[in-house]
Amino acid sequence: MPKLTPRVTIACVSSFLMMGVAHAQFGRGSGWATTGGDAQRSSWVRTDAKISRDSLQKPGFQSLWKLKLNNQAMQLNSLTGAMTLEGYIGYRGFRTLAHLGGSANKVFAVDTDLGRLEWEKQLPFTATPGANSMACPGGMTAEVTRATASAIPTIPGARGGGGPRGGGGARSGVGDAGEGAITIAAAAANVGRGGGFPGGPGRGAPPRMLPNAVYAISGDGKLHSLLVSNGEPTEAPMDFMPANSNARGLTVVDNAAYAVSSEGCAGGASGLYALDLFEKKAASWKPAAGGIAGSLGPAFGPDGSLYVATTEGDLVHLDAKTLQPKETYSAGKPGFATTPVVFDFKGKALVAVGVKDGSIRLVDGAKEVSKSDPPAKGGDVSPAALSSWQDADGTRWILAPTASGIAAWKVVEQNGAPALQSGWVSQDMASPIAPMVINGVVFALATGEFRSADTKITAADRAKRSSPAVLYALDSSTGKELWNSGTDIQSWNHWSGLSVANGRVYIGTFDNTLYCYGIKK
DSSP states (O other), rough: OOOOOOOHHHHHHHHHHHHOOSSEEEEESSSSSSSTSSSTOOOOOOOSSSSHHHHHHHTTTEEEEEEEOOOOBTTOOOOOOOEEEEEEEEETTEEEEEEEEEETTEEEEEEETTTTEEEEEEOOOOOOOOOOOSSSOOOOOSSOOEEEEOBBBTTTOOOOOSTTTTTTEEEEEEOSSSSSSSSSHHHHHHHHHTTTTSSOOTTTTTOOOOOTEEEEEEETTTTEETTTTTOOOOSEEEOOOOOOOOEEEEEEEETTEEEEEOTGGGGGGOOOEEETTOOOOEEEEEEESSSOSSOOOOOTTTTTTEEETTTTEEEEEEEEETTOOOEEOOTTTBBBOOOOEEEEETOOOOOEEBBTTOOEEEEEEEEEEEEEESSSSSSBBBBSSSSEEOOOOOOOEEEESSSSEEEEEEEEEEEEEEEEEEEEEEESSSSSSSOOOEETTEEEEEEEOOOOOOOOHHHHHHHHHOOOEEEEEEEETTEEEEOOOTTOSSSSSOOOOOOOOOTTTEEEOTTEEEEEEEEEO
């Protein structure tokens, strides 16, 4: 399929305008497109024009606005993380939008420049009997997403840059032109390149993924495709997952949608689900034992294949078209706790995954290449996700949320092979989630959520015993605190991830409030 050029992109958008289904077009569209920021789940923005270690050490980074959204919490779930879109051209000029879901099967679009609601869409939904428990709350549980590329994003200006073979570099776009997270243009250029999953279109087939669409899973398991401009559907809802699946990690890559379900929901075991958006064919894969670990679902290699970790300690590498295992690494008990993260190390794609005891495993294919000890303090790894970034000196880092803070490891070369080396451990934080790294700054959210292994405690009791969240900014090399939000945030957070656009950080809380932090102009 020929690579899309800006001229072709404008022509496609113009056709939408003539059909009356779009109210705007795209310029240098970019932002936080999917859970973890990219298909590899790195939670890393390569560059940013406003956020840096220097800017965070000066007065100016602060709360910019907060917005209460019309949503009803279900069990512990309320707002999902915000997906952001920069370079959106509307009738008021260039704008930045944040799209996020609500547990009551709603999708919201917020104008982040003005801090006001752009549109709100109630998705059609049929309630499922028995969908009212903490494990299986019903409603929308997965974050919304836009189409993204499987290629590992390039690192502008870094030593030893470039990605591993098989994917090519994705163009980026946060901050200065051509820098940052994956752009819509990059995603559009990548769609249809080898078909999606099973029976997907081959080279030359028209792309199904719409760079001007946001995708969401309603509580009845259907996949919705909505225009970013006004929330109108681009087509009828598609059968995707069983109802009440407690979906996580929705991702749209190479003409296919992927998500995982929690163990015990939807009347079956935890599993990975995929839907070919071109031929509307669906399939699933389920682990032989246990459930799928982590909060962000699958991670993607640069060739579009998937990595899934299980609670029984298996890291399974799956073919994107067939969902058949290509290879499996088994760590055994106590099992994995996090979504894998895929990253480039000296031209090779490696995978890191967190174990329940707090250690990290570094894997190449089906081979373990390094294993860390648990951090000196902090305890077990939280059942969430890891983060990974490469600093200006070319050093690769891995971050993990623990029971009481953030732990960092370096990936170094020893005797010709990659190895994990202890880095730093942050100050104490209450129930942190996977941090986000921007231009040398680690943003870590202490969610304040009261977590308990007691299966008899109710969601209402946990909510009462939770405390307000706190956002921290840390130096990515040392873990030293640069800034914190103090008592500004009034509620707590349940697995709703951080996101960023145009130098601003976004956080959703249990009381259905979206917070925006940044440097005031």
